[in-house]
Amino acid sequence: MSDTLSSKSKKTLMCPSADAEMSGSVIFGIVAGTPEEPHVVHLDRVKAIPQELLALEAPVKPSEIFRIAATCIENGCMHFDGTNCRLTERIIDGLPAVSEQLPACAIRSKCRWWYQEGKEACFRCQQVVRDNYNATEHLFNTVDPSAYSQV
Numbered sequence: 001m002s003d004t005l006s007s008k009s010k011k012t013l014m015c016p017s018a019d020a021e022m023s024g025s026v027i028f029g030i031v032a033g034t035p036e037e038p039h040v041v042h043l044d045r046v047k048a049i050p051q052e053l054l055a056l057e058a059p060v061k062p063s064e065i066f067r068i069a070a071t072c073i074e075n076g077c078m079h080f081d082g083t084n085c086r087l088t089e090r091i092i093d094g095l096p097a098v099s100e101q102l103p104a105c106a107i108r109s110k111c112r113w114w115y116q117e118g119k120e121a122c123f124r125c126q127q128v129v130r131d132n133y134n135a136t137e138h139l140f141n142t143v144d145p146s147a148y149s150q151v
């Protein structure tokens with residue numbers, strides 16, 4: 001665990017790969033790049049999710065075009081093992097760094113991935129898109145929660 005934020009209360013942590021419908025959801029990044037190689041551009045501050053976006057019956061989900069953070073639901077999430085977010089660990093083990101510097105990030109002080117893994121999570125964060133239908137097989141396997149039931 002990073003000692004950077006070791007004194008932070010876990011109750012305040014946010015999941016940085018959330019859905020718009022989750023409690024406390026905010027936008028903190030925009031998905032740019034290409035469908036095959038998305039690259040998240042972090043915003044300098046969080047933005048509320050427009051209600052019209054939530055109400056839209058479009059084929060595109062907000063989490064395809066924005067990076068959304070929301071209150072980490074811990075044991076309500078398949079990635080949580082009772083103590084840690086296993087997704088964070090798998091991203092660090094399975095994905096390459098795509099940044100050599102910490103992206104300026106509006107949620108860092110509350111980010112569960114940062115809390116657990118520090119800068120190594122941030123170096124890989126900009127390639128993560130929650131709903132990415134063009135994900136490579138490797139990326140899909142890295143984040144697939146069904147892996148937990150196979151161990």
Ligand code: SF4
Pocket residue numbers: 016103105106107108109111112113114121122123125
């Ligand atoms: S992992 Fe780092 S860059 Fe990504 S949301 Fe968390 S603090 Fe921000």
